[in-house]
Amino acid sequence: MRKLLMIIIVLLVLGGGGGGAYYYFVVMKNTENTEAGEEQGQKEAGKQEHGEEQGHSEFVELDPLILPIVDNSGVSQVVSLVVAIEVPDQSSKDKVKAMSPKLKDAYIQDMYGMLNQQAALKGGVVQVAMIKERLNKITADVMGKDVVGDVLLQVVQQRPI
Structure with a gap:
């Protein structure tokens, strides 16, 4: 019973670490790229230098x-x-x-x-x-x-x- 409980705990920890890594490296990177792209587009659209x-x-x-x-x-x-x-x-x-x-x-x-x-x-x-x-x-x-x-x-x- 102890071995089974230890295996379940290890699997939960590894699954949580994998899920956290996925969220951090995949999901967050996509939202950063989207936000950065929108900000850059807004800046480029609004930029003018010395009236030109x-x-x-x-x-x-x-x-x-x-x-x-x-x-x-x-x-x-x-x-x-x-x-x-x-x-x-x-x-x-x-x-x-x-x-x-x-x-x-x-x-x-x-x-x-x-x-x-x-x-x-x-x-x-x-x-x-x-x-x-x-x-x-x-x-x-x-x-x-x-x-x-x-x-x-x-x-x-x-x-x-």
């Missing part, structure tokens, strides 16, 4: 920019930025890659001056919106307005020294 329908975009990620913040007592902080540039097509991507040294130079010159004048700091914290706005302006000046769609800040890290 959004097509396929390419992204060019630049090397990290490391900028010191200098005050009266010397270097007080270091700000690291990782910038990605959104372009509409492959030819624009190639142009941005070719001009990336000039872009980085323009970024460093502008950001170094702005950060050291404390223009982009509020309470000692970097104002990301202001930095992004300036990077967009610099990029449009260097590359032209038709070449670049947007400048994206991937990482903004501020470290005291």
Whole structure:
């Protein structure tokens, strides 16, 4: 009788584990795919960029920019930025890659001056919106307005020294 009871308990545990695995891996995955597909469809239907329908975009990620913040007592902080540039097509991507040294130079010159004048700091914290706005302006000046769609800040890290 004990053996029969043990076999029944083992079968119930294995059946419950199998049923749980089926539910988790099959049923839940199907509902996630359905929900994700609906959300993605809604997002794609509603997306517009700068008044135009959004097509396929390419992204060019630049090397990290490391900028010191200098005050009266010397270097007080270091700000690291990782910038990605959104372009509409492959030819624009190639142009941005070719001009990336000039872009980085323009970024460093502008950001170094702005950060050291404390223009982009509020309470000692970097104002990301202001930095992004300036990077967009610099990029449009260097590359032209038709070449670049947007400048994206991937990482903004501020470290005291």
